[in-house]
Amino acid sequence: MLAATTAETESILNYIWRSSLNLFSWMEWISKNNLPLSYSNLDPICVETLVSGMGSLARSVERVIAAEMPDRFGLIFDGWTHASEHYIAVYARCEVDGVAKTPPLCIAPLLNDEEEDLLARGHMAFLATMLPRDYGMQLGICWLLVADNCSVNRRLTTLTGVLLVGCASHRLNRQSNSNWQTTKKSWTQ
Incomplete structure (x- = not known):
């Protein structure tokens, strides 16, 4: 077996x-090992090639997520600050073929413009821009927001007209069951 060629072992490395x-x-x-690049025995690679490859991979993953997203979904939303840089993480919560899924939609720093604010309107503008650009979905089809029960998130749900499930998994479960029961009733009629 050791003397066999890759074609004889039916390895996919030939292709x-x-x-x-x-x-x-x-x-x-880079993504798994978190070690200095100098520790690697891999063939050298150009920074531009690596960045381009990672960007292409991100766009491919976005297309796969967008293709399987249903007509209505929830958002799980969190923001934080580290070293005076503001970040936001957005996950979708949906059911696909009877299986609950929580794909990550965005984990990114918020831009710090003079006009940029960390208020609900700024977060809403971010979501209203990111969802159609990356996933071809509108913010209006979101039916709930799971987030901290802070004033910004409460205002965000008021502006968008969605339900807020604030830091309580039992409330998320109750709302999800209520929504799915309503959907089941409409399907059976």
Whole structure:
């Protein structure tokens, strides 16, 4: 077996370009190992190639998530500050083929413009821009927001007209069951 060629072992490595395998290996090294790049024995790679590959991978994942998203979904939303930089994380909450899924939609820093604020209107503008741009969905089809029960998130749900489930998993479960029961009733009629 050790003397066999890759064709004789039916390995798929024959069908993968070496440059693609190297790019994948670098992305895996960076995302999984969290070690200095100098520790790697991988073939060298250009920074622009690596950044381009990661961007292409992100767009591919966005397309897959968008393709399986249902007509109505919830958002799980959190924001935080680290070293005077403001970040936001947005996850979708939906049911796909009877299975509950929570795909990440966005984990990104908020831009710190002079006009940018950390108020509900700024968060709403961020969501209203990010959802159609990356996933082809409108904020209006979101039916609930799971977030901290702070004034910004309460105001955000008032502006968007969605339900707020604030830091209580039993309330999320109750609202989800209520929504699915309503949906089931409309299907049976």
